Amino acid sequence: MSINWFPGHMHKARKEIAKTMDEVDVVIEVLDARLPQSSENPLVDSLRKGKPVIKLLNKADLADPALTEEWLAFFNAMDAVQALALDYQNKKLIKRLPELCRQLVPSRANAGRPVRAMIMGIPNVGKSTLINALLGKRIAKVGNQPAVTRSQQRFSLQGGMALSDTPGILWPKIEDPDSGYRLAASGAIRDTAIEFEDVALFAAGFLLRQYPDRIQERYRLAEVPAIAEELIDAIGRKRGCLRPGGVVDRHKASEILLNEMRSGKLGRISFETVAEWDEKRRQAALEEAERLAAEDEQQQDSK
Ligand SMILES: Nc1nc2c(ncn2[C@@H]2O[C@H](COP(=O)(O)OP(=O)(O)OP(=O)(O)O)[C@@H](O)[C@H]2O)c(=O)[nH]1
Ligand SMILES: [Mg+2]
Incomplete structure (x- = not known):
């Protein structure tokens, strides 16, 4: 499934972020703990100018805690990166964020100047909810669908800090097919911009492989279905999503599975592991080396 969802407001947001980056001291990049690598927007790195x-x-309340620990170790091993796992109930950790920002730019904090932070990330990952938690008030608009925030907004925090909320942005072309499906399954992409039943099939296949017991328990299935299509049909039958003639309404059954997975009703789920991405990167490096070797050989031949 190729996803090309980069609507006008995201283009505009990207330009606005680039324009205001000179007035930012620290970037707070919000990732989805269930898919930390796939939700890492390559545009953030290029826009934040070091x-x-x-x-x-x-x-993190929705993600598998053991895998989240592995991801934290992975990111924290990077230069100049500080990674934390968070959820909107974790008031204690949220309260520590301003201090963490100040520590990253001691010269500004010591000079008594307000530290300016910009919150960036993919759509629907919880940026505006975090802003509201930091402000202690519901000022930024939040909603359980992508593309709720449409333009950049700046807020002042008590104790001298400026915070900008930005619209969630994706990038023009999501190359890795697994990442595309995971982003869609997590709710980062408008349901109207994806092949909804395809995404549910991806989720069903993934859940059958990684969390079969939970599926069996949640949908009270006598047996774990062998393939994704069978699971969607079984959910449809169990939940009465039937068309005249007893045919399963796959769209409705898909909706049930995706909504229940997204809201945590199937338990804490992570879509990807550090080891899997290490292997992806190793493969990509191998392919690149082979491509270069083939190019070299061709050049030698033509001499
Ligand atoms: N389970 C859970 N849900 C959260 C958390 N943080 C935010 N949400 C929910 O995620 C949804 C999206 O939150 P927003 O704050 O609007 O997300 P956003 O990143 O600002 O989204 P855009 O403005 O569309 O880019 C809302 O339904 C929130 O209640 C969290 O830590 N855990
Ligand atoms: Mg928002």
């Missing part, structure tokens, strides 16, 4: 970054693995 500014220090705090990577927040948000919605």
Whole structure:
């Protein structure tokens, strides 16, 4: 599935972020703890112009805690990156964020000047919810669908700090097919911009492989279905999503599975592991080396 969802407001947001980056001291990059690598927007790295970054693995309440620990170790081993796992109930950790930002730019904090932080990340990952938690008030608009925030907004925090909320942005072409499906399954892409039943099939296949017991328990299945299509049909039958003639309404059954997975009703789920991405990178490096060797050989031949 190729996803090309980069609507006008995201183009505009990207330009606005680039324009205001000179007035930012620290970037708070919000990732989805269930898919930390796939939700890492390559545009953030190019836009932040070397500014220090705090990577927040948000919605950690929905992710598999053991895998989140592995991801934290992975990000924290990077130069100039500080990673934390978070969720909107974790008031204690949220309260520590301003101090962490100040520590990253001591010269500004020591001079008594307000530290300016910009919150960036993919759509629907919880940026505006985090701003509201930091402000202690519901000022930024939040909603359980992508593209709620449409333009950049700046807020002042008590104790001398300026915070900008930005619209969630994706990047023009999501190359890795696994990442595309994971982003869609997590709710980062408008459901109208994806092949909804395809995404549910991806989720069903993934859940059958990684969390079969939970599926069996949640949908009270006598047996774990062998393939994704069978699971969607079984959910449809169990939940009465039937068309005349007893045919399963796959769209409705898909909706049930995706909504229940997204809201945590199937338990804490992570879509990807550090080891899997290490292997992806190793493969990509191998392919690149082979491509270069083939190019070299061709050049030698033509001499
Ligand atoms: N389970 C869980 N849900 C969260 C968390 N943080 C935010 N949410 C929910 O995620 C949804 C999206 O939150 P927003 O704060 O609007 O997300 P956003 O990143 O600002 O989204 P855009 O403005 O569309 O880019 C809302 O339904 C929030 O209640 C969290 O830590 N855990
Ligand atoms: Mg928002």
